Amino acid sequence: MADSFDLFGDTSPDDQALLASRSQSLGQARQAILAKPIRSAEERRRRYVNWEGRKTNWTVLPAVWSSAECDHILEAIQDIADREGWESDRHSAFPTTDLPLTRFPEALQEFVRSSLTERVLHTSGSTLGFEHGDLAFVDLFFVRYEASGQRMLSPHTDGCLLSFNVLLNSPNEFEGGGTTVFPSTASTSDAVPQPQTIHIRRGDCLLHDSKIMHSGNEVTHGQRIICVGFVDTQRDGHARKVPGQTHSGRMSGMLEHSSSSPARPGTTG
């Protein structure tokens, strides 16, 4: 180091020796990390997929969109729905009443993609060991639940790596709703999943591993409108296709189990 300062200060010779040896072993650990860099998004994906904590990986990201931003998106949804109607045949298994983002004006698409990239993919991606640019949207769409239409979505998994939903309207505008996740809570693979129901506020985002079984709870009154995102690593600028699937939809089935040693993404353990 060019600028020098006394690292050890007034410490005793014994403490100095201890600190020096600690500093040396930290240096060696750092060398070991640098010697084995994780270079590709695919490698980081594998590390995430083999991470035992994946089975309980769900989190709420607060205020991903402000109320004004939610209003702006809701107006655009209303506009398209009034003129062209909702769709209900985009996902062969577990269909929803929805509108794909691709049907919206370019400027709105750009806002939704860029704000979610920055506020969801980058933030959560880095805590899960991904680098900026690793993750991309496989699908982005808006879903409407209502008592007189699609009331709920049965337990399922999604055909991607991570899934999320952002609540666009106020929770006061509906009864019921929310998402139930069924994470596996114990380390044994045959543990009974413990369901947890999550009610988020307007503009908040629930992000979870796509292979955690989850459901959209029944709406008994009013409407619940959410933005749903399916996320995976990208290759050549496009989100990775899931092997054996023509599109990334919803699937039934239990969690994938891995025999690899557990390691928390983002660490070297």
Ligand SMILES: O=C(O)CCC(=O)C(=O)O
């Ligand atoms: O409605 C929800 O909370 C969950 C939505 C969902 O899982 C999906 O659209 O795949």
Ligand SMILES: [Fe+2]
């Ligand atoms: Fe889902």
